[in-house]
Structures are given as structure tokens and as C-alpha cells.
Amino acid sequence: MIHEVFMPALSSTMTEGKIVDWVKAPGDKVEKGETVVIVESDKADMDVESFYEGYLAIIVVPAGESAPVGEAIALIAETEAEIATAQQQAKAPAAAASAAIAAPAASPVAAPAEPLAAIANNGRTIVSPRARKLAKSLGVELASLLGSGPHGRIVAADVEAAAGVAVTHGAGQAAPATPGGGAIATAPTARATTPSAPATSAPTPAPTPVPVTPGQLTPFNTLQQAVIRSMDASLQVPVFRVAYTLTTDALDALYKQVKPKGVTMTALLAKAVGVTLAKHPLVNASYTPQGIQYNAAVNVAVAVAMGDGGLITPVLAQTDRTDLYSLSRNWQDLVTRARSKQLKPDEYSTGTFTLSNLGMFGVDRFDAILPPGQGAILAIGGSKPQMVVTADGRFGVQRQMTVNLTADHRIIYGADAAAFLKDLADLIENNPQSLTL
Helix, strand or coil, X not given: CEEEEECCECCCCCCEEEEEEECCCCCCEECCCCEEEEEECCCCEEXXXXXXXXXXXXXXXXXXXXXXXXXEEEEEECCXXXXXXXXXXXXXXXXXXXXXXXXXXCCCCCCXXXXXXXXXXXXXXXXXXXXXXHHHXXXXXXXXXXXXXXXXXXXXXXXXXXXXXXXXXXXXCCCCCECCCCCEEEEECCCCCCCCCCCCCCCCCCCCCCCCCCXXXXXXXXHHHHHHHHHHHHCCCCEEEEEEEEECHHHHHHHHHHHHHCCCHHXXXXXXXXXXXXXXXXXXXXXXXXXXXXXXXXXXXXXXXXXXXXXXXXXECCCCCCCHHHHHHHHHHHHHHHHXXXXXXXXXXXXXXXXXXXXHHCCCCCCCCCCCCCCEEEEECCCEEEEEECCCCCEEEEEEEEEEEEEECCCCCHHHHHHHHHHHHHHHHHCHHHHHC
């Protein structure tokens, strides 16, 4: 029997996927549950595993090319004798090929993939997509390596160590993976194991621009295409913006106290916003045609620029209920894995409110575009010393920053936005110590 390998749907918004690399070559033996191909979704690279034992007969969509979700990208033959038949079917007209290829009888929807931990326990070696590509380029035999990642997973650092090169890891993007068509299952790649670095006063560096040649036309990558779709959808939403200037002297003093304990300014701001959102559930809500959807949790997403273009918004779940120190550790881990495209779907698709911070780059103030499915987003400018008139009529210098809230006017009105910003300012200016409790 011959089975089609379909392009899986790795997220609810994914319409097509790009083949990053074929782990197996035509003619190779394929075990059930073994990784066959690595597919780039709109936010992450995913290992795609075979549902069947057999032989990879022919690759229909080569590495580097894209295919719509549900389209056949390869054929798997159950026996070596069927390889030639499969190759002939792939070259035949589409109608004849569809009639000749046997489809799974039980259900058109693939069952969930076997967890990575279970695969490891069954004796198979797990290799991250980046490590596999690196091993190929450096000529390292993966079979000779011992993985240092979770469940013995071979990560890029293991390959670099074996090749004797310097370790170069990136600094620190959907709905559940749903295979389309039934020939293969998908499993998200495991978490990277790079330890979180302690917080520093230096801002997170901007991603290195991709080198370009003047006059060239560069196609959008899948992440950029996902951002474009989101921004197009945002144009349909009536929004308004409200700016507020906050004094940050007390927050800056607190940051100096907690920074040696690994707390980042991003975590401080996210915690302050999360606590305030808990008091303003409407600002944490979203519009639906049926009415206002009040969210059960306060999940603050924070925009992160990607080195190869586009951006992603890792989510700090239950921000209001998570202690500041755990929040910082979570954020360091999320950013590291976001930039290496190792996030799980629910780690970037479950935000109920978003922060976008350009203050670290010296930006005073800017407008942020509302993400689809959320009621508001907060744009954060830089904190700078300003000459002010104090309450007693004297001149003084205070550090101030401007935040700008973009809100969905279908559910949030001006008074709602102003009340939220006023409470946020009161927390940051008068009681930031409460964020450590």
C-alpha cells in the first residue's frame, strides 16, 4: 500500500507550510513515529513524524519550497517493491494518482503524535531541527553524539561541541498542531536548554538585519506572511488611542533592588500591567459577534523582534498571579526559545493583552497596532529625565515615560482606557513594591 504524506496544519492560521529539510531521502527506510521532514509554520519549525512503517518512495515538494495545507508532499511505500509504483503514480495526472493511492479508511484526521518523551524512552534519538541542519553542514555524525537536551535530545550545542566550533546561540512563535489529511503526525520540537542569563541593565539588542543587495526583491518568509495576515485583519477594527505619562523614579529604584536577583524590566512592566488588568477585566476582554468575551486569565503577550524578519509575541501566562521572580525566569526562557523558533503553540497564541516596548531603543512614543483577537495593546516609550514642576511649586527633575494604549472601540470606551491607565500609573508611581509580593 502507498500512503500520501500531507502538508500538516501546524496552527489555526496556517494556510501553507515551507519545507525546511527532508530528514529522509527517497528509498530510505521509515519507522512509525520517526521524523521524516521538518516544516516551517508561521511561528516555529516542527518535526513531522510518520504514521506508517515503510520506505520514502518519492519527495513531491523539495526542501525550500512551500505547499498548501493538505497537499501531498511525498509518498511512502510499505514495501520496497512498491517504490517504483509510487514514483509512477507521483508522475501520473493528479486524478489518476488520487484514485490509485490508498487513503486511511478509519478517519481522515491524524491521531496525535507520540510525545517526544515517549519516543526517547523507546530508544530513538531525538534531534532538534537546528542541530540536524548544523550536523549536515559541519559533517558531524549524529549517531555518535549524546544529547544534552531534554530526554537526551541532541541540540545545536552538542553538534558544535563535537565539531570543535564556538557555540553561538540566539538571544532571548499558534493553535495546537492539527495534522491535515492523515498520513503523518506532528510533534512540536522540545524546549531549548540554554540557561537563562541574569538580567542586565543593558537593553535587549536589536536583531541583526539580514544582509541584502541593493535593488533585490526578497520574498516574505512564513513569519512575515503571518504578521501581514494579522495586520490586514487589524485594519477592519475601529480603534482609538490614549496616551499617559508616568513618573518612573520609584519603579527604577525597585528595579535596582531586584535586578541582581534576575528580574528584568520587561517582567516588572508585565507584572504591573497584569495586576492592573485584573482590576479592569474589560480591557483584558475581546470582541466577538455574539458579545464581549471576558477572559478567564490575564495572559500578557510581549512583542519580540525576530532576526530573520517579522515578530512574535511570547505569552506570560497568568501574569497577575505569578510571582515576579518566576515571571522573569519564564520570560528569559520564552525569548530564548522564540528566537530559535522552539515555542509551543500555546506559548504565543494565548495572549489576552499585548505589550510592545521600543523604549529600550530610545523611542519616546509610538502607536501600536491592535493584534487580532485582543481588546487592547500598550506601546511603551523610553524613560527619560524631564524637568517638571513639583506639587509644592518647585522645579525638579523626574524620570518619565509615555505609554500609549490602542483599544478596540467596539468594546472599550475612552473612560475605560483612561481608568486603566490611571490605575497603572498609580501602581508604578506610588506602590511598585507591591509587585514583589
